[in-house]
Amino acid sequence: MSRRHTMRxxxxxxxLRHELGCNHRQIQASTGLSKGSVSDYLKRARxxxxxxxxxxxxxxxxxxxxxxxxxxxxxxxGRVPIDFAWVHRELRKTGVTLQLLCIEYQxxxxxxxxxxxxxxxxxxxxxxxxxxxxxxxSMRQTHRAGERAFLDYSGKRPTIIDRETGKARQVExxxxxxxxxxxxxxxxxxxxxxxxxxxxxxxxxxxxxCVPEIIVPDQLRAAVTGPDRYDPEINPACLxxxxxxxxxxxxxxxxxxxxKAKVENAVLIAQRWILAxxxxxxxxxxxxxxxxxxxxxxxxxxxxxxxxxxxxRSAFETIDRPAMRPLPAKRFERGDWKKAxxxxxYHVDFDHRxxxxxxxxxxxxxxxxxxxxxxxxxxxxARVASHARSRGPKGTYVTAxxxxxxxxxxxxxxxxxxxxxxxxxxxxxxxxVVEAILGRYRNPEFGYRGVLAITRDAxxxxxxxxxxxxxxxxxxxxxxxxxxxxVLTILKRGLxxxxxxxxxxxxxxFLHHEHIRGAGYYDKETTQ
Numbered sequence: 001m002s003r004r005h006t007m008r009x010x011x012x013x014x015x016l017r018h019e020l021g022c023n024h025r026q027i028q029a030s031t032g033l034s035k036g037s038v039s040d041y042l043k044r045a046r047x048x049x050x051x052x053x054x055x056x057x058x059x060x061x062x063x064x065x066x067x068x069x070x071x072x073x074x075x076x077x078g079r080v081p082i083d084f085a086w087v088h089r090e091l092r093k094t095g096v097t098l099q100l101l102c103i104e105y106q107x108x109x110x111x112x113x114x115x116x117x118x119x120x121x122x123x124x125x126x127x128x129x130x131x132x133x134x135x136x137x138s139m140r141q142t143h144r145a146g147e148r149a150f151l152d153y154s155g156k157r158p159t160i161i162d163r164e165t166g167k168a169r170q171v172e173x174x175x176x177x178x179x180x181x182x183x184x185x186x187x188x189x190x191x192x193x194x195x196x197x198x199x200x201x202x203x204x205x206x207x208x209x210c211v212p213e214i215i216v217p218d219q220l221r222a223a224v225t226g227p228d229r230y231d232p233e234i235n236p237a238c239l240x241x242x243x244x245x246x247x248x249x250x251x252x253x254x255x256x257x258x259x260k261a262k263v264e265n266a267v268l269i270a271q272r273w274i275l276a277x278x279x280x281x282x283x284x285x286x287x288x289x290x291x292x293x294x295x296x297x298x299x300x301x302x303x304x305x306x307x308x309x310x311x312x313r314s315a316f317e318t319i320d321r322p323a324m325r326p327l328p329a330k331r332f333e334r335g336d337w338k339k340a341x342x343x344x345x346y347h348v349d350f351d352h353r354x355x356x357x358x359x360x361x362x363x364x365x366x367x368x369x370x371x372x373x374x375x376x377x378x379x380x381x382a383r384v385a386s387h388a389r390s391r392g393p394k395g396t397y398v399t400a401x402x403x404x405x406x407x408x409x410x411x412x413x414x415x416x417x418x419x420x421x422x423x424x425x426x427x428x429x430x431x432x433v434v435e436a437i438l439g440r441y442r443n444p445e446f447g448y449r450g451v452l453a454i455t456r457d458a459x460x461x462x463x464x465x466x467x468x469x470x471x472x473x474x475x476x477x478x479x480x481x482x483x484x485x486x487v488l489t490i491l492k493r494g495l496x497x498x499x500x501x502x503x504x505x506x507x508x509x510f511l512h513h514e515h516i517r518g519a520g521y522y523d524k525e526t527t528q
Contacts, residue, residue: 007060009033010067013041018052044068080109080118084131085309092180092319093145098125143179146323149212151176151201153220154267158188158275158293163284171286172196173275176204177266178212180323181315186270186297188289192220198241198334205245206331208316210324214248236337240369244332246325273300335369335376342366345441346403350375352394356403357385419451426458427467432474436481450484457484461491468496475500 012031016022022030027038044067045051055063082105090096102124109118119127154173161168172192176185185204189196197220205211234242234249242249274296283289301312310318340348342361347354350368357366357377367378370389375398377385387398416438424431437450458466469490473482490496 007064010041010045010063011055013038014045014050014052014055017042041067080105080114080116082119082124082127084128087128088132088308089310089315089319092143093323098128144323145180145319146178146210146212146321146325148179148214148216149176149204150179150266151204151215151217152264152267153192153218154271154275156271156275158278158283158289160283160285160289171289173270174200174204175267175270176201176207178208178316178320181312181320182266183208183301183312183316183320184266184270184297186274186293188286188293190286194235194237195334198237198332201241202332205327208321208324210321210326211245211247212320212324214250215242216250216252218252236367237334240335241332245328269300273303333371333373335371338368338370340366340368346405347397347399348377353390353392354395354397355385355387355390356397356399358403359405422455423451426463427470429467429470429474430454430458430463433470433482433484433487436474436477437484440481453484454487457488457491465491465496472496472498472500 009031013027013033016027016030024035024038024042027033028035031038033041045055048066050058050063050066058066087098087101087105090101091098099121102119102121105124106118109116152175154175156173157170158173159168159170172189174187174189174197177183185207187200187203189200197217201215234251238249274293277296278289278292281292283292301316304311305315308315338350340350342348342357342364343354344362345354346359346362347356348366348368350370355368355375355377361379361384364379366384369376369378373389375387375389376383385400385403387400390396390398419434419438420431423434433454434451454466461469466487469487470482472490472495473486477483477486
C-alpha cells in the first residue's frame with residue numbers, strides 16, 4: 001500500500017469516526033482495513049490530540065509527523081521488506097510471474113523465522129507496481145530473458161582519417177542490445193550493405209558467446225528487401241544467416257518507434273559513451289576504431305545501473321546467458337546469391353565460370369549461392385547441385401558426370417584427346433575434321449556425337465576414302481567448318497574421287513577502259 005493511499009485511509013478513518021460517529025466495525029467495512037489497523041490509527045490520533053477537524057486542515061506530511069514518531073512508518077507494522085530489485089530482475093526470466101515470486105518471498109520469510117509478517121499477494125503486487133513506476137521508462141520495459149536482440153545503425157557516425165591525405169571520412173556504427181539485460185555490442189563497419197550488416201550481426205553473437213531467439217532489426221535494406229508493416233520480405237542472405245544460427249527475424253514495424261525503443265536508447269547511449277569519448281582521438285583505420293570501441297564498450301557494460309543493482313554485464317551473466325542458446329560449431333560463411341537460367345548445355349554461369357546442374361533443368365530459373373569455397377545451385381529452395389568453387393581461367397567448365405545426359409556419359413569413354421588422336425591416326429584430313437567439330441562448341445561434349453558418328457562411318461569404308469571425303473569437306477566448308485553430315489554425303493555420292501576445287505592463284509587481268517579509274521587516280525601527285 002502506497003504512502004499516499006495509507007494517508008487517505010487514515011483521513012477516512014478519522015472522518016468516519018469523528019464526523020459520522022461510525023463504530024470500528026462500520027469503519028472496517030467502509031475502508032477495507034483490518035480491525036487492528038482501525039484501532040491503531042484511532043489510538044495514535046487520540047494520543048496526538050488530532051480529530052477530524054484538525055486533520056482536515058493539515059497536509060499529509062503534517063498528519064504523518066504527528067501520528068508517527070518516524071516519518072515513513074505509516075504502513076502496517078511488522079512486515080517483511082520486499083527486495084524490489086530482485087523481483088524486477090527475476091521477472092525477466094522465462095516463466096517467472098509475480099505470483100511465483102510472492103510465494104518465494106513468503107517462504108523465505110518463514111524459513112528465516114522473521115517475526116514480522118510478509119505481505120500478501122495483492123499488496124506485494126501493488127508495492128512492486130509503485131516501485132516500478134519510479135524507474136526510467138527504458139527500464140520499465142519487461143523482456144523475457146534470452147528472447148530478443150535489437151539491431152540498428154547510429155545516425156551519428158564515427159570518423160577515420162586517411163594517413164596519406166589526412167582527409168576524414170565517416171563510417172557506420174552498428175549497435176546490438178539484448179532486451180532483458182541491456183547488455184550492448186557495438187562495431188564500426190564501412191557500409192550498411194547486407195555483407196557488412198551480416199558480418200556485424202555475427203560479430204555480435206560471438207561477442208555475447210550465445211544466440212537469442214529473435215533478432216529485431218529496423219526495416220533497413222540490408223535485412224529487409226520488401227518493407228511491409230505486417231509481412232516484410234527478409235533479405236535471402238540475412239535469412240540464411242538466421243537459419244544457420246537458429247534465430248527468427250522479426251523486423252520492427254514502419255513508423256512504430258515503440259517496437260525498437262530498446263535499441264533506440266542503446267544507440268543514444270553508444271553515441272554518448274562511445275562516440276563522444278572518441279571525438280578528440282585520431283584513428284587511421286577501421287581496425288583501430290573497432291579496437292577503441294571495444295575498450296569503451298567494456299566500460300559501458302561494466303558501468304553500474306542508476307536505479308538497479310549490478311550492471312549490464314552482470315545482468316547478462318545472470319539473466320540472458322542462461323536462457324540463450326550456444327553458438328553453432330561452425331561460423332556462418334556468407335554467400336553471394338544470383339538468379340540464373342540453366343543454359344542449353346546444362347550449365348549455369350557464376351563469376352565467368354560454368355557449373356553443371358542436372359540436364360533435366362535446362363531452361364529452368366534457379367538461384368546460385370557462392371562462398372569462397374563452394375558454389376551451390378537451388379531450385380525452389382532445394383539444392384540441386386554443389387561444386388567446389390573454381391579458381392581457374394575465365395570460361396572454365398565444372399561438370400559433374402551425374403548431371404550429363406546418358407548419351408554424353410557414354411561419350412566419357414572417348415575424351416577429346418582420344419578423339420583427336422584417333423582422327424589423325426586415320427588420316428590428317430580426318431584429324432582436322434575432328435578438331436573442327438570439337439572446336440565448334442563452347443562445351444566439347446556437344447561435338448562428341450558427330451565425331452563418334454564418323455568413327456562408325458569409318459568401319460564401313462577404308463581409311464583412304466574417309467580421309468579423301470574429309471579433305472573435300474574441308475575444302476567446301478563454309479565459315480562454320482565441316483560437319484559429319486557433309487562427310488557422309490560425299491561418301492554416299494562418291495564425290496571423294498572428284499578433283500578438289502582449286503583456287504586460281506594467278507593475278508586477275510583487269511580490263512582497260514576510259515571510265516575505269518586506276519590506282520593512279522587516287523595518288524595525290526596525280527590528282528593535283
